[in-house]
Amino acid sequence: xxxxxxxxPDLVAAMAAEVKADEKAVTAAMREAGTGLxxxxxxxxxxxxxxxxxxxxxxxxxxxxxxxxxxAAALVWSKAPAIVGAHDAGPLIRSKxxxxxxxxxxxxxxxxxxxxxxxxxxxxxxxxxxRFVYRRTGPSLLVAESRLNTKGQAVVSRxxxxxxxxxxxxxxxxxxxxxxxxxxxxxxxxxxxDSLPELIVANxxxxxx
Numbered sequence: 001x002x003x004x005x006x007x008x009p010d011l012v013a014a015m016a017a018e019v020k021a022d023e024k025a026v027t028a029a030m031r032e033a034g035t036g037l038x039x040x041x042x043x044x045x046x047x048x049x050x051x052x053x054x055x056x057x058x059x060x061x062x063x064x065x066x067x068x069x070x071x072a073a074a075l076v077w078s079k080a081p082a083i084v085g086a087h088d089a090g091p092l093i094r095s096k097x098x099x100x101x102x103x104x105x106x107x108x109x110x111x112x113x114x115x116x117x118x119x120x121x122x123x124x125x126x127x128x129x130x131r132f133v134y135r136r137t138g139p140s141l142l143v144a145e146s147r148l149n150t151k152g153q154a155v156v157s158r159x160x161x162x163x164x165x166x167x168x169x170x171x172x173x174x175x176x177x178x179x180x181x182x183x184x185x186x187x188x189x190x191x192x193x194d195s196l197p198e199l200i201v202a203n204x205x206x207x208x209x
Contacts, residue, residue, distance in 0.1 A: 023068035025204035034060040034074030040188040090181030100173035109153040142171040
């Protein structure tokens with residue numbers, strides 16, 4: 001008995017088409033999962049009241065950047081990982097120097113570009129001195145002899161009689177702060193991961209049709 005196997009061009013073409021459909025299905029599924037996870041993270045950040053700017057720091061990229069592959073992958077990340085990570089973990093924050101954390105009050109105002117102002121920057125910008133006030137119960141204070149403007153911010157008093165001058169708490173001093181956990185990014189990441197088999201099958205059927 002003699003057996004002969006012929007690989008016809010049609011069979012080779014069919015196998016190549018099958019591989020191509022698989023590559024398209026996997027790549028499309030990864031692209032869809034990555035885009036969906038980016039949208040879910042952005043929605044979670046804005047829903048937590050952290051603002052559109054921080055939400056827009058979430059980006060995604062599918063690899064390979066061009067073409068299709070059975071080894072396709074999706075990467076979702078933040079351009080502000082320290083901030084997003086802190087709200088996701090809810091860490092305990094201490095001063096790196098082992099002293100106090102200075103938390104600005106409303107009277108302190110804001111720093112450059114709307115950032116949280118520091119005691120050094122406040123003194124330099126306001127031209128006022130800060131005085132330490134120790135309290136046995138509750139946070140200690142850094143206060144200034146000033147007046148409050150219409151925005152409730154402490155500014156230099158121009159009155160020679162001292163009228164409208166107050167002792168305003170500018171900073172609260174605490175040894176540590178527990179940042180509340182406001183995000184749960186892993187929940188949506190797990191959902192995106194679990195959805196991949198279904199997405200691959202759906203895109204595989206579409207690619208074959």
